Amino acid sequence: MPDFDERRDHAFDREQEFAYWRDNYAKRPYIQQGDTHDDFGPAYAYGVDAFARYPDRDFDDFEAELHRDWGAQRQGSSLEWARAKPAVKDAWDRIKQASNMPPSTR
Numbered sequence: 001m002p003d004f005d006e007r008r009d010h011a012f013d014r015e016q017e018f019a020y021w022r023d024n025y026a027k028r029p030y031i032q033q034g035d036t037h038d039d040f041g042p043a044y045a046y047g048v049d050a051f052a053r054y055p056d057r058d059f060d061d062f063e064a065e066l067h068r069d070w071g072a073q074r075q076g077s078s079l080e081w082a083r084a085k086p087a088v089k090d091a092w093d094r095i096k097q098a099s100n101m102p103p104s105t106r
Contacts, residue, residue, distance in 0.1 A: 012095045017048050021091060030086040042075035043084040047091025049073075055099065059089050 021044040025037050046066070054062050066088060070081045077084065 012048075012051070012098065014048055017091065017095065018045065020094075021087075025087070028087070028090060030083070039077045039079050040084075040087050042073070042077040043079060043087035044091040045075070046070070046073050046084070047088040048095065050088065051092045051095040051099075055096070059092050059096075063089075 018041070021041065022037055025031060025040050025044065026035075031040070050059075050062070050066055063085070067081045067085070070084060070088075074084070079087075
């Protein structure tokens with residue numbers, strides 16, 4: 001049986017996550033008329049990357065850091081952090097829930 005770290009490293013497929021959000025972003029409650037995947041895609045990618053960096057932490061524990069770095073990570077998105085945050089958290093939460101990882105140990 002693989003150890004916990006090995007399972008974590010293979011808990012998700014980035015390309016599969018990106019495809020999921022491409023196909024499903026418009027169904028999310030924070031999407032407004034006229035919003036495009038071009039703006040939200042980078043936010044979802046940022047959430048996927050955040051999980052890879054902080055898989056054993058709660059989102060709220062490092063949200064300030066993500067907010068601070070959003071400007072450098074936005075990849076052409078026109079979204080300010082307040083609009084991007086729900087998508088970032090959505091992507092992070094989706095992977096966290098699917099990973100069956102234990103709650104944060106802080």
